[in-house]
Amino acid sequence: MLADAALPSPSPVRARSASVELTSVSHRFGPATVIDDVSLAIAPGEFIAFLGPSGCGKTTLLRIVAGFITPSSGEVRMSGAAVGGLGPAERGVGIVFQNYALFPHMTVARNVDYGLRARGWPRARRDARVREMLGFVRMSAFADRYPRQLSGGQQQRVALARALAVDPSILLLDEPFGALDKNLRLDMQIELERIHRDAGLTTIMVTHDQEEALALADRIAVFDAGRLEQFGTPQEIYDRPATRFVSSFVGHTNLLPGRLLNSRGEARIATDAGPVLVLPQARPCGRPGRVLVAIRPENLRLATSGEASAFAAVVRAVMPLGPTIAYDLALADGTPLKLLHMRGAAPGATPGAQVHLQIADPTHCPVYID
Amino acid sequence: MPGPSGSAAVAAPAAAAAAATPRRRLRVRLGRPWLALPLLAFFLVFVALPVLVLVAVGISGPDGLTLVHVHRFLTDGLSLPVLGRTLMLGLATAAVALVLGYPLALLFVSASPRLQRLLILLIVLPLLTSAVVRTFAWVVILGRQGLVNETLTGLGLVGGPVALLYTEPMLILTLAQIELPLMTLPIISALSAIDPRLTEASAALGAGRWRTLLLVVVPLSLPGVIAGVLLVFAAACGALVTQSIVGGGRLLFMPMYIYQQGMQGQNWPFAATISLMLLISVLAVVALLNMAGRLATRHLHV
Ligand SMILES: Nc1ncnc2c1ncn2[C@@H]1O[C@H](COP(=O)(O)OP(=O)(O)O)[C@@H](O)[C@H]1O
Ligand SMILES: [Mg+2]
Numbered sequence: 001m002l003a004d005a006a007l008p009s010p011s012p013v014r015a016r017s018a019s020v021e022l023t024s025v026s027h028r029f030g031p032a033t034v035i036d037d038v039s040l041a042i043a044p045g046e047f048i049a050f051l052g053p054s055g056c057g058k059t060t061l062l063r064i065v066a067g068f069i070t071p072s073s074g075e076v077r078m079s080g081a082a083v084g085g086l087g088p089a090e091r092g093v094g095i096v097f098q099n100y101a102l103f104p105h106m107t108v109a110r111n112v113d114y115g116l117r118a119r120g121w122p123r124a125r126r127d128a129r130v131r132e133m134l135g136f137v138r139m140s141a142f143a144d145r146y147p148r149q150l151s152g153g154q155q156q157r158v159a160l161a162r163a164l165a166v167d168p169s170i171l172l173l174d175e176p177f178g179a180l181d182k183n184l185r186l187d188m189q190i191e192l193e194r195i196h197r198d199a200g201l202t203t204i205m206v207t208h209d210q211e212e213a214l215a216l217a218d219r220i221a222v223f224d225a226g227r228l229e230q231f232g233t234p235q236e237i238y239d240r241p242a243t244r245f246v247s248s249f250v251g252h253t254n255l256l257p258g259r260l261l262n263s264r265g266e267a268r269i270a271t272d273a274g275p276v277l278v279l280p281q282a283r284p285c286g287r288p289g290r291v292l293v294a295i296r297p298e299n300l301r302l303a304t305s306g307e308a309s310a311f312a313a314v315v316r317a318v319m320p321l322g323p324t325i326a327y328d329l330a331l332a333d334g335t336p337l338k339l340l341h342m343r344g345a346a347p348g349a350t351p352g353a354q355v356h357l358q359i360a361d362p363t364h365c366p367v368y369i370d
Numbered sequence: 371m372p373g374p375s376g377s378a379a380v381a382a383p384a385a386a387a388a389a390a391t392p393r394r395r396l397r398v399r400l401g402r403p404w405l406a407l408p409l410l411a412f413f414l415v416f417v418a419l420p421v422l423v424l425v426a427v428g429i430s431g432p433d434g435l436t437l438v439h440v441h442r443f444l445t446d447g448l449s450l451p452v453l454g455r456t457l458m459l460g461l462a463t464a465a466v467a468l469v470l471g472y473p474l475a476l477l478f479v480s481a482s483p484r485l486q487r488l489l490i491l492l493i494v495l496p497l498l499t500s501a502v503v504r505t506f507a508w509v510v511i512l513g514r515q516g517l518v519n520e521t522l523t524g525l526g527l528v529g530g531p532v533a534l535l536y537t538e539p540m541l542i543l544t545l546a547q548i549e550l551p552l553m554t555l556p557i558i559s560a561l562s563a564i565d566p567r568l569t570e571a572s573a574a575l576g577a578g579r580w581r582t583l584l585l586v587v588v589p590l591s592l593p594g595v596i597a598g599v600l601l602v603f604a605a606a607c608g609a610l611v612t613q614s615i616v617g618g619g620r621l622l623f624m625p626m627y628i629y630q631q632g633m634q635g636q637n638w639p640f641a642a643t644i645s646l647m648l649l650i651s652v653l654a655v656v657a658l659l660n661m662a663g664r665l666a667t668r669h670l671h672v
Contacts, residue, residue, distance in 0.1 A: 066574065068570060087573060088570075089574060094574070095570075095571065095574045097567045098567075099565070101567035101568050103571075103572075103585075104590070105589045105590060105667075114572070115575030115576050115577075118572075118576040119576050162575070166576060
């Protein structure tokens with residue numbers, strides 16, 4: 001897609017990357033609590049994703065970090081200093097808005113120049129910086145175009161160049177890839193990853209796309225209804241989801257209701273569907289009583305004949321998804337179950353067949369209170 | 371086939387029309403341009419026809435066609451200055467209305483919804499009262515025993531009443547107030563259409579309020595400004611009642627001039643000529659302003 005696969009230019013971003021700490025930040029719009037007691041700390045140079053469903057408050061929290069919104073309560077600190085009352089420019093944030101918000105009446109070059117002029121840079125230095133930034137995002141050939149004459153991906157690169165030109169210490173991106181089609185999205189994700197790697201700039205990206213968050217972020221903050229559900233590396237989020245919400249929002253999961261029978265040693269869980277599961281331990285909930293066991297579709301496999309079976313199930317449908325095959329299964333009592341395995345990695349099964357299942361890695365089956 | 375080219379088939383020779391399939395003719399009849407028919411009829415009867423009548427009356431003399439009235443208009447030394455003064459009045463009124471209306475529109479779009487409801491009422495209120503009523507309200511304010519003079523003399527700031535009524539500056543101010551909604555409403559609509567993220571982006575890039583206003587908000591609201599200026603200009607040029615009552619007998623503008631020549635002088639051909647000249651001049655200024663506006667905003671419509 002990128003015609004000039006040029007040698008990566010040295011990053012023009014001379015970042016003094018800032019750290020960000022949010023302490024008990026809450027925000028209300030009228031009676032509605034949109035951000036509910038969020039605390040998190042971001043290290044300099046980290047790439048963070050705010051992940052959650054639409055309407056969970058990601059944009060609002062990003063705008064609080066940017067300084068567009070003063071939170072109802074709580075504190076925002078950057079590089080250790082409280083920034084309450086400071087506007088976005090004083091906080092040193094660079095922002096790429098969801099729709100890019102390029103100035104429609106200015107050329108690409110004038111858009112990138114805008115922040116430099118506002119800062120009163122001398123003409124020659126501004127011109128050099130604009131050229132440098134447009135080269136960095138590979139838009140030099142479009143300097144005299146107007147935003148309307150650009151594609152979505154090109155507009156986004158200009159928005160990035162404009163935000164980065166003034167040397168921000170934090171880059172904020174709101175759903176940066178939402179408006180792009182799938183192929184272009186991957187290109188731009190690679191581009192953003194390159195920019196972050198080269199510049200080492202503290203970056204916060206808002207997204208509702210879990211794959212995007214898992215692919216790009218050093219750490220992911222998962223939100224639901226204004227609450228921070230979990231803040232951790234992609235691996236922690238995926239393999240050890242802290243709450244039922246995270247386990248079903250990030251990736252697919254089978255939630256099996258049942259009873260945790262014991263509090264010590266190996267956890268024995270009598271599922272309502274019949275089988276008794278044995279896990280090395282019950283986490284995060286270890287208290288005997290009603291629970292939900294989360295099993296990822298790719299953590300289930302078809303048992304070979306003669307192997308002990310955790311479940312018996314009937315195949316309802318088989319869906320080849322390219323490199324993987326998805327099985328839609330039903331347990332004896334009708335509970336639906338999804339299973340995913342690599343094509344050719346296991347014996348096939350046809351709809352209607354009775355199959356036996358095994359949990360591939362029982363250490364990655366979180367147990368939640370029901 | 372889309373409507374406009376479809377309607378060409380109607381005008382085509384009979385042979386071609388006969389060749390058209392029934393379905394095509396049906397589509398022509400239901401095509402969108404035909405929805406404008408009532409408007410077209412209205413335009414023909416109430417705009418095109420009167421203008422034609424004006425032209426006919428203006429160039430008719432006792433011995434057939436004549437340009438004697440046009441010649442008189444251009445050379446009598448009175449008509450052209452009246453036309454010039456009228457156009458200047460329109461431009462000055464538009465300028466004053468812009469200076470008053472733009473901040474008002476800014477105030478409106480930045481106000482809370484509750485304040486907006488109050489403001490919109492205040493802004494459109496002048497439209498809900500007749501121009502005659504508004505004009506006489508200004509007479510009450512500006513007259514020798516009017517509000518302003520009573521206040522000034524009462525405070526001892528002036529010895530006697532100051533002449534305010536029947537002066538051109540006060541006429542411009544009055545017209546600007548009366549036509550203010552025509553300026554404010556289009557600007558409000560243009561300002562509301564500006565993506566608030568653009569001003570946020572400007573602030574985040576380090577621009578202060580004034581820089582954002584001058585470099586982002588004003589350029590993007592130009593379409594509304596142009597519409598407002600055109601409307602106020604045209605309205606002020608033709609505001610017979612206000613011009614006559616606040617301007618008084620000594621300030622003569624085109625509408626009153628036409629009235630005098632026609633109703634009082636019974637010189638209908640000359641009155642028709644003056645009317646045409648006013649129409650042509652106003653349209654010319656409107657076209658010029660419009661063109662300038664398009665040039666200034668061409669990048670908004672790429
Ligand atoms: N300016 C506002 N006034 C009132 N409610 C708002 C405002 N902005 C956002 N909200 C509400 O706050 C919630 C969170 O919004 P937002 O932060 O935009 O969510 P997200 O970006 O995660 O989709 C939504 O329910 C939204 O309707
Ligand atoms: Mg959002």
